[in-house]
Amino acid sequence: MALNEVSITILETSDIHGHIMPLHYAANKETPNGLARISSYIKDMRKQEPDLLLIDNGDCIQGTPLTYHYAKFRDHLPNPVISVMNHLQYDCAVIGNHEFNYGMSIVSRAVSQSFFPWLSANILHRDTKESYFGYPYTVKEVKGVKIVIVGITTHYIPNWENPSHIKELAFEDALLSLKRWVQFIHETEQPDVLIVSYHGGFECDLETGDLTEQQTGENQGGQILKEVAGIDLLLTGHQHRILSKSVNDTYIIQPGYNGQHIGKAVIHLKKGTNSWRVENIEGEVVSMADQLPDKDVLDLVYFQEMETQKWLDQPIGYIDGDMTIHNPLKVRTHEHPMIEWINKVQMKASGVSISATSLLSNISEGLPSKVTMREIVSNYIYPNTLTVLELSEADIRKALEQSASYFTLNEEGQIDVNPEFVLPKPQHYNYDMWEGISYTIDVSKPIGERVIELEFYKEGPHHVVMNNYRAGGGGNFSMFKDKPVVKEILIDMAELLAEDLLEKKTIKAEVNNNFKVINSNAHR
Known part of the structure; x- marks a missing residue:
């Protein structure tokens, strides 16, 4: 040269x-x-x-x-x-x-x-x-x-x-x-x-x-x-x-x-x-x-x-039933016991009766019958803490509609993932599942009009616990921005999950089926 x-x-x-x-x-x-x-x-x-x-x-x-x-x-x-x-x-x-x-x-x-x-x-x-x-x-x-x-x-x-x-x-x-x-x-x-x-x-x-x-x-x-x-x-x-x-x-x-x-x-x-x-x-x-x-x-x-490997292999507790994950889309359309447990831990830590969480990754395998720290941190991969917001029923409906935009109907008329949540960057964690309310999402309806049933168990305003990322509006949840913060729980969720399992020793894998995701056109 x-x-x-x-x-x-x-x-x-x-x-x-x-x-x-x-x-x-x-x-x-x-x-x-x-x-x-x-x-x-x-x-x-x-x-x-x-x-x-x-x-x-x-x-x-x-x-x-x-x-x-x-x-x-x-x-x-x-x-x-x-x-x-x-x-x-x-x-x-x-x-x-x-x-x-x-x-x-x-x-x-x-x-x-x-x-x-x-x-x-x-x-x-x-x-x-x-x-x-x-x-x-x-x-x-x-x-x-x-x-x-x-x-x-x-x-x-x-x-x-x-x-x-x-x-x-x-x-x-x-x-x-x-x-x-x-x-x-x-x-x-x-x-x-x-x-x-x-x-x-x-x-x-x-x-x-x-x-x-x-x-x-x-x-x-x-x-x-x-x-x-x-x-x-x-x-x-x-x-x-x-x-x-x-x-x-x-x-x-x-x-x-x-x-x-x-x-x-x-x-x-x-x-x-x-x-x-x-x-x-x-x-x-x-x-x-x-x-x-x-x-x-x-x-x-x-x-x-x-040292990390020793810590990861420490047994924490047991699952009574099946908390494993085989199909991430099914977890998001049919209530899964691991999601229910995470929501319950958030409600327990915050002292409120409504909670929202997500399946953070599509490679999450869920929890086996014998649980170690390895399984906890592999399923809850972010060091999130918790925030309790005061929300109106209108705020919650908007949030549910935002989550409902995660879905689309494919060419066969089956429920699938909206490509906007996959490209250019996978954002599966921006779909939330709620506990403490009952609701139905109909994917056949236009985006913004998919929440066809929504029941609150008591009158608002409602105190809702979620992770700090979502509470700040992360994931296009703008309806949460600048809402009153009732309290913050500044302990990582992975630690809260581990503490709950250590305390109870055994967690029952169960769901209460408080939400549904449907395609009403498929039943016609």
């Missing part, structure tokens, strides 16, 4: 969600993902390109039993995810929304333990309005090329997060903040390459520009491409998609989730009279399925992983 031409490699991870080990914790089976596999790929790449840049796009320190166990019982030790990222010599990382799930002390400790800067230009001190984590952007010089990486985070976090975890913070609109910082960086730093690492995704179809979701501000990637000039490479995440393409003279990458893939961009530059010029960018998203786990990484977290 001529002296006036260089190529620089950028690697992106995003939404690792605590997956270091290539392991499905519920089944204890090996999986084709995780930082241990990614490490092997990075080390091979460094042999070819020693000067590559490695960037994490957020949501890395939360999401597995290993990270949960660390946050709850071992937080005096080095954070296992940060230990691995330091070992891999990350150049920077962006704050994601799930970084706050275990509380500010865990985030702050993770940042302080890191050998690299954490970026977020729009997460500010509530009082001083200065960057909370200290670095809006970082400057790197590679092969004589000046590269600036600016980090930005979806500002929708207050709609999901436990308020006590973010009370010191202010979240500036990501798009507006980025416009200001990109202009500032070009004027003051005059970079040869500007990379934006945005923990957020796209609210529109990248080909047509048509909106694919409500413009809440959660995902602003389309607006960034349209309204912010001067970005060479836009690294994204949050939606767990696989993307690698050029749009409006900006190359975009999104590398999936849980360490199943890594994003790779090769920036080709040519030297002009006074500066370098980006000629083109080649990108791809690379699967980790063929990578062997790196023994160095496995050794780094060996002892914390062993």
Whole structure:
């Protein structure tokens, strides 16, 4: 390659969600993902390109039993995810929304333990309005090329997060903040390459520009491409998609989730009279399925992983009956005993008589007859706490209609999942099932008119318990936003479920069939 031409490699991870080990914790089976596999790929790449840049796009320190166990019982030790990222010599990382799930002390400790800067230009001190984590952007010089990486985070976090975890913070609109910082960086730093690492995704179809979701501000990637000039490479995440393409003279990458893939961009530059010029960018998203786990990484977290495995295998109690899950759609259309139990635990913890919860993942297997912590944390995968809201009957009906939009009728006239809850990101957790009321959803009716029967057992206003994500309006449940908060139960649901089982020793698998999901046309 001529002296006036260089190529620089950028690697992106995003939404690792605590997956270091290539392991499905519920089944204890090996999986084709995780930082241990990614490490092997990075080390091979460094042999070819020693000067590559490695960037994490957020949501890395939360999401597995290993990270949960660390946050709850071992937080005096080095954070296992940060230990691995330091070992891999990350150049920077962006704050994601799930970084706050275990509380500010865990985030702050993770940042302080890191050998690299954490970026977020729009997460500010509530009082001083200065960057909370200290670095809006970082400057790197590679092969004589000046590269600036600016980090930005979806500002929708207050709609999901436990308020006590973010009370010191202010979240500036990501798009507006980025416009200001990109202009500032070009004027003051005059970079040869500007990379934006945005923990957020796209609210529109990248080909047509048509909106694919409500413009809440959660995902602003389309607006960034349209309204912010001067970005060479836009690294994204949050939606767990696989993307690698050029749009409006900006190359975009999104590398999936849980360490199943890594994003790779090769920036080709040519030297002009006074500066370098980006000629083109080649990108791809690379699967980790063929990578062997790196023994160095496995050794780094060996002892914390062993402690986690011991904790997971602790027996807690027993199920009398069948609480296993074989068909997630059936769980959502016919009341399931595990959902009934979760609602009852929420009602017990909060002291109220109406509750709403969801089946959080389609890979949940339910509970076997002998229950360990492994089964609890594998089925209740988020560190949610509980919030009690005061709601009117109209609020509850709107919420039920929002949940009812989860369904559609397929070509055979059978009840199926609305594609909007599957693409571009699976959102099965945004369908709730309620206890303490009786209702019927008719999928043959138009969206917004599907709740055909609704019975309350006492007059309102009603105190309703739900997880903190939903209480903040998360999942397009705008009817919950700014409603009076009666109380908060700041104990993780996984702990509440475990405590209930430890106390009772045996839980009976039963349902009271207080809701139905039907297709009335099928009976004609």
